[in-house]
Amino acid sequence: MMPETLTPRRQxxxxxxxxxxxxMDELRAxxxxxxxxxxxxxxxxxxxxxxxxxxxxxxxxxTEVKKELGDVMLHLVFYSKIASESAAFDVAxxxxxxxxxxxxxxxxxxxxxxxxxxxxxxxxxxxxxLKEGNRSVLSGVPGSLPALVKAMRIQEKxxxxxxxxxxxxxxxxxxxxxxxxxxxxxxxxxTIDAAKAEGEFGDLLFSLVNYARFIDINPETALExxxxxxxRRFQHLExxxxxxxxxLHDMTLAEMDVFWEEAKTEAV
Numbered sequence: 001m002m003p004e005t006l007t008p009r010r011q012x013x014x015x016x017x018x019x020x021x022x023x024m025d026e027l028r029a030x031x032x033x034x035x036x037x038x039x040x041x042x043x044x045x046x047x048x049x050x051x052x053x054x055x056x057x058x059x060x061x062x063t064e065v066k067k068e069l070g071d072v073m074l075h076l077v078f079y080s081k082i083a084s085e086s087a088a089f090d091v092a093x094x095x096x097x098x099x100x101x102x103x104x105x106x107x108x109x110x111x112x113x114x115x116x117x118x119x120x121x122x123x124x125x126x127x128x129x130l131k132e133g134n135r136s137v138l139s140g141v142p143g144s145l146p147a148l149v150k151a152m153r154i155q156e157k158x159x160x161x162x163x164x165x166x167x168x169x170x171x172x173x174x175x176x177x178x179x180x181x182x183x184x185x186x187x188x189x190x191t192i193d194a195a196k197a198e199g200e201f202g203d204l205l206f207s208l209v210n211y212a213r214f215i216d217i218n219p220e221t222a223l224e225x226x227x228x229x230x231x232r233r234f235q236h237l238e239x240x241x242x243x244x245x246x247x248l249h250d251m252t253l254a255e256m257d258v259f260w261e262e263a264k265t266e267a268v
Contacts, residue, residue: 042078
């Protein structure tokens with residue numbers, strides 16, 4: 001599949017990757033910190049880099065995206081280098097492995113299977129994974145994923161297996177049902193069963209994630225954008241209070257709301 005003649009840009013890309021591999025070899029051999037690292041010691045750093053990449057993407061900061069992609073790429077090469085030292089695998093095995101998987105998982109491109117829509121591609125993907133030995137459609141959902149992301153992935157995979165609602169109105173009705181059950185838990189008795197209330201709230205969140213997925217909204221992205229919006233507005237509130245020589249804990253809610261509405265008006 002390698003083209004007979006590489007374009008100048010492809011040559012530059014390969015040279016850059018070779019440069020990274022060479023630097024990684026040198027650092028692993030010569031730098032005390034790099035020599036000390038293990039897969040376990042890198043793990044939490046990789047998670048941090050991934051979240052920093054996510055932040056840059058949400059901020060649409062392409063300069064920062066480029067930087068964070070470099071950090072993530074370094075970690076991928078680092079893991080491969082560590083594994084190569086025990087002859088477990090190296091970066092060529094990693095890259096060939098993903099290439100082989102992509103070819104096998106796209107028979108509509110590299111084989112005779114027909115798939116004209118995104119939904120057909122997803123269904124074929126899940127069926128192929130089952131044939132490869134996965135015990136369950138849901139077995140590919142990492143257990144350590146944050147709960148909101150995990151809910152989305154569970155629902156996507158169930159949909160790929162054909163288990164899904166037919167109309168968005170049905171999904172919204174489920175949201176309403178779960179909301180009513182959550183409210184009833186607080187209205188039914190003087191003493192609230194905390195465990196049951198938590199369960200009902202979980203059901204409500206799961207149904208909201210399901211509705212978001214059904215109307216093509218990523219709930220993780222939506223919530224994170226709201227988090228960032230709240231932070232901007234709250235920091236505006238802090239700034240305006242400081243300008244007037246006031247401390248937030250000494251202000252009334254009505255006073256703070258003036259600055260909050262100001263932030264909304266100014267699209268902070």
